[in-house]
Amino acid sequence: MTRLKFTTLAQILSVAVLLAAAPTQAADKMTVLLDWFVNPDHAPLIVAKERGYFEDAGLDVELIAPADPNDPPKLVAAGKAELAVSYQPQLHMQVDAGLPLVRVGTLVATPLSSLVVLADGPIKSVADLKGRKIGYSVGGFEDALLSAMLEKAGLSLSDVTLINVNFSLSPSIISGQVDAVIGAFRNFELNQMDIIGKPGRAFYPEEEGVPAYDELILVARKDATDDPRLPRFLSALERGTLYLTNHPDEAWQLFIGAYKDLDDELNRRAWADTLRRFALRPAALDAARYTRFAEFLKAQGLIKTVRPISDYGVELGRGEL
Amino acid sequence: MTADPHPETTEPGASAAPLGVRLSAAHVAWDHRVLFDGLQVELAAGRWTCLLGPSGVGKSMLLRLILGLEGANSDSTGRVTCSDGAGLAGRAAFMAQDDLLYPWLTVLDNVTLGRRLRGEPAAGQTRDRALGLLADVGLSDQADAFPRTLSGGMRQRAALARTLLEDRPVVLMDEPFSALDAITRVRLQDLAAEMLEGRTVLLVTHDPLEALRLGDAIHVMSGRPAKLDDALAPQGDPPRRVTDAHILELQGELLSRLTEAAGLAEAAGLAEVVK
Amino acid sequence: MNLLRPLIIAAGLIALWQAVVTVSGAPPYILPGPAAVAAAWIARPALFLGHGLITAAEILLGLGLGFVLGIMGALAMAYFRPARRWLLPVLVISQAVPVFALAPVLVLWLGYGMASKVAMATLIIFFPVTAAFHDGLTRTEPGWIDLARTMNGSRAAILRHVRIPAALPALGSGLRVATAVAPIGAVVGEWVGASGGLGYLMLHANARIQVDVMFAALLTLAVLAVTLYFTVDFAVRRTISWQPETLPAND
Numbered sequence: 109m110t111r112l113k114f115t116t117l118a119q120i121l122s123v124a125v126l127l128a129a130a131p132t133q134a135a136d137k138m139t140v141l142l143d144w145f146v147n148p149d150h151a152p153l154i155v156a157k158e159r160g161y162f163e164d165a166g167l168d169v170e171l172i173a174p175a176d177p178n179d180p181p182k183l184v185a186a187g188k189a190e191l192a193v194s195y196q197p198q199l200h201m202q203v204d205a206g207l208p209l210v211r212v213g214t215l216v217a218t219p220l221s222s223l224v225v226l227a228d229g230p231i232k233s234v235a236d237l238k239g240r241k242i243g244y245s246v247g248g249f250e251d252a253l254l255s256a257m258l259e260k261a262g263l264s265l266s267d268v269t270l271i272n273v274n275f276s277l278s279p280s281i282i283s284g285q286v287d288a289v290i291g292a293f294r295n296f297e298l299n300q301m302d303i304i305g306k307p308g309r310a311f312y313p314e315e316e317g318v319p320a321y322d323e324l325i326l327v328a329r330k331d332a333t334d335d336p337r338l339p340r341f342l343s344a345l346e347r348g349t350l351y352l353t354n355h356p357d358e359a360w361q362l363f364i365g366a367y368k369d370l371d372d373e374l375n376r377r378a379w380a381d382t383l384r385r386f387a388l389r390p391a392a393l394d395a396a397r398y399t400r401f402a403e404f405l406k407a408q409g410l411i412k413t414v415r416p417i418s419d420y421g422v423e424l425g426r427g428e429l
Numbered sequence: 430m431t432a433d434p435h436p437e438t439t440e441p442g443a444s445a446a447p448l449g450v451r452l453s454a455a456h457v458a459w460d461h462r463v464l465f466d467g468l469q470v471e472l473a474a475g476r477w478t479c480l481l482g483p484s485g486v487g488k489s490m491l492l493r494l495i496l497g498l499e500g501a502n503s504d505s506t507g508r509v510t511c512s513d514g515a516g517l518a519g520r521a522a523f524m525a526q527d528d529l530l531y532p533w534l535t536v537l538d539n540v541t542l543g544r545r546l547r548g549e550p551a552a553g554q555t556r557d558r559a560l561g562l563l564a565d566v567g568l569s570d571q572a573d574a575f576p577r578t579l580s581g582g583m584r585q586r587a588a589l590a591r592t593l594l595e596d597r598p599v600v601l602m603d604e605p606f607s608a609l610d611a612i613t614r615v616r617l618q619d620l621a622a623e624m625l626e627g628r629t630v631l632l633v634t635h636d637p638l639e640a641l642r643l644g645d646a647i648h649v650m651s652g653r654p655a656k657l658d659d660a661l662a663p664q665g666d667p668p669r670r671v672t673d674a675h676i677l678e679l680q681g682e683l684l685s686r687l688t689e690a691a692g693l694a695e696a697a698g699l700a701e702v703v704k
Numbered sequence: 705m706n707l708l709r710p711l712i713i714a715a716g717l718i719a720l721w722q723a724v725v726t727v728s729g730a731p732p733y734i735l736p737g738p739a740a741v742a743a744a745w746i747a748r749p750a751l752f753l754g755h756g757l758i759t760a761a762e763i764l765l766g767l768g769l770g771f772v773l774g775i776m777g778a779l780a781m782a783y784f785r786p787a788r789r790w791l792l793p794v795l796v797i798s799q800a801v802p803v804f805a806l807a808p809v810l811v812l813w814l815g816y817g818m819a820s821k822v823a824m825a826t827l828i829i830f831f832p833v834t835a836a837f838h839d840g841l842t843r844t845e846p847g848w849i850d851l852a853r854t855m856n857g858s859r860a861a862i863l864r865h866v867r868i869p870a871a872l873p874a875l876g877s878g879l880r881v882a883t884a885v886a887p888i889g890a891v892v893g894e895w896v897g898a899s900g901g902l903g904y905l906m907l908h909a910n911a912r913i914q915v916d917v918m919f920a921a922l923l924t925l926a927v928l929a930v931t932l933y934f935t936v937d938f939a940v941r942r943t944i945s946w947q948p949e950t951l952p953a954n955d
Binding site: 493496497498518519523527531532533543545546547548575577595 | 850865
Binding site for chain 1: 731732733808812815895897898912913
């Protein structure tokens with residue numbers, strides 16, 4: 109009888125030790141560099157984090173906002189972070205310049221960049237831009253968008269004056285210093301202008317001669333695509349996107365719960381406008397679409413060669429939940 | 430570049446006859462301490478008055494009071510009258526321990542500084558006079574040099590020339606030669622005595638020998654609040670010879686007065702006051 | 705002028721740069737080596753010279769304006785006590801506020817042309833001049849002022865003949881500092897909104913991942929800044945030739 113008690117005690121103790129040991133298995137750390145300060149464009153990421161989906165996948169994800177939007181892809185390429193939120197057009201140019209980057213996921217599956225004019229202004233169509241001043245932010249790629257849009261309207265870049273207004277897109281058009289701005293995000297600047305009382309009218313590049321592209325994507329280092337954390341990350345991200353799609357109001361509460369300073373009218377409106385634009389299948393890659401956009405960029409002289417999609421885009425396998 | 434020294438540069442010349450100066454009811458408080466109160470000083474016309482005393486007693490304050498220069502942090506009042514009844518404004522020239530030559534001006538431009546400051550055209554005549562004075566003090570070769578190339582003695586000589594060009598009947602000097610070596614000092618004392626002859630001079634000094642060589646009336650300032658003793662009046666015309674027995678005798682007297690003054694200063698717990 | 709020394713310094717810096725690239729293993733899209741940057745420059749010299757000229761114009765205009773305003777500010781503060789009391793805190797605040805906060809406001813008032821860039825540069829330049837010159841004006845050797853007053857110099861005469869010449873070395877110091885920071889003002893102005901200039905070129909090249917072009921523009925700016933500084937330094941020393949330099953090393 110003593111022997112039985114001893115064995116049971118030993119079994120209980122060993123189970124207890126194992127149970128105690130289990131929590132010490134730490135989650136894998138991951139650093140994700142955002143493209144800009146946290147905003148509704150990052151909703152799937154925020155929701156996935158706040159709902160614990162990353163944690164479920166054994167990931168400890170840190171979201172970092174950069175000082176300079178141009179840095180995250182370079183830092184990922186240099187191996188300082190696992191993922192960066194970036195832009196598809198920029199990815200094509202970065203790869204062309206030799207950065208070892210690969211697109212592994214999509215966040216926002218439609219373009220957000222638009223050509224914006226004052227709603228009650230004289231410009232009713234793209235053709236009306238002839239002889240006008242257009243403000244742009246230095247993203248390196250706005251003139252290509254604009255050039256294609258003008259071409260469709262029978263104009264060229266020489267018919268307009270480009271003025272670099274950097275980050276002051278809304279102020280410059282509201283104050284009348286420029287007649288239009290290119291590079292304004294349709295979910296943000298339009299709402300901003302509306303709130304101030306000077307609503308804008310947007311012309312969408314994908315409707316005016318520019319092939320459709322993903323505005324926000326996730327990029328990783330080229331030789332790290334076999335990182336086992338990535339598929340788990342994307343699965344958790346998909347869960348976040350689905351929750352967002354099914355429960356938009358609860359998701360908004362989660363968002364402002366984590367970022368109280370974003371609880372304002374502008375973000376609320378931007379949230380609503382961005383909801384339908386998130387990639388419902390973040391890991392999926394439309395190779396033909398990417399190649400079509402690359403050909404557009406080459407024709408505009410922004411990249412030298414159209415590479416095979418496998419060079420810079422990948423669809424990763426499912427990870428275990 | 431030489432010019433004949435003009436005779437009028439060494440005498441008051443066309444300007445007034447020797448001027449006596451009286452400072453009365455002089456009061457100076459520095460940093461809430463009264464340095465002197467109700468003090469009276471007479472500067473005999475055309476003579477040298479020397480003022481000695483321990484450091485911090487207020488000699489320089491007194492000189493500045495006569496000149497009409499306020500010191501920083503000081504509260505000074507007094508009445509200055511001249512023997513012809515008018516005030517002293519514009520009739521006194523100043524020489525300090527520092528030659529005060531402006532480093533960005535040549536020696537000649539420094540000498541003619543007064544004209545420039547008053548906006549009077551530095552006419553050819555002024556320039557000639559200046560060159561003449563420079564020759565008198567032995568600096569004719571340095572007219573176009575900058576002060577930094579000159580030795581201490583040469584710079585004070587230039588300052589002397591500048592003082593003389595001002596051609597004022599009263600000259601106030603605050604230890605002008607104390608920064609120079611002994612030989613240069615004696616030479617400059619001789620030069621000053623010669624060139625300032627006929628003008629009323631107040632010389633503040635801490636060298637008793639210098640006072641005895643140059644002074645017609647020598648006062649020792651002592652105590653707090655400070656007072657002036659009766660003047661010591663050596664015989665003979667300045668510059669006197671140091672080997673003169675009379676001078677050596679007076680030196681003893683002067684030194685004992687100074688020692689007493691220093692004792693009073695210590696007793697009054699005088700801190701080193703920046704003059 | 706001894707050209708050998710600057711050439712040796714330049715060669716040394718280039719060698720150091722290459723060493724940093726090699727040792728740190730930094731990829732070319734973060735830190736290109738001197739050879740790549742030189743190649744970018746040689747491929748399109750007109751580009752860098754053209755934008756360089758724009759930035760140079762902004763800097764020179766800013767220097768000129770900043771110099772004049774700096775002198776005026778210093779004189780105002782030295783001669784009018786209310787100016788010192790009310791103006792000085794405002795000036796200090798203008799320096800404490802980061803320029804990128806003020807830049808958009810300036811652009812709003814002055815537009816996107818050269819005016820706002822010159823205004824930015826002036827804003828950064830004038831304060832060192834004001835501070836240094838004011839210091840020089842108020843710390844004139846008291847003996848010199850005493851002498852001038854005994855000579856019946858008027859206030860204006862004392863300012864013109866005593867205080868200002870005596871304050872020139874301090875002014876020169878302030879001007880040197882201003883010259884060193886002038887390029888920063890011009891470039892920040894360009895970052896806010898410009899269509900030309902080296903700052904704009906750097907921004908544009910960075911966005912297009914043309915990092916070698918960005919560094920070539922940076923290098924052009926550096927050469928411009930150094931040339932400007934030593935030119936100003938030379939001019940200042942010539943003007944104040946009456947003040948001897950005594951090197952402490954020789955004590």
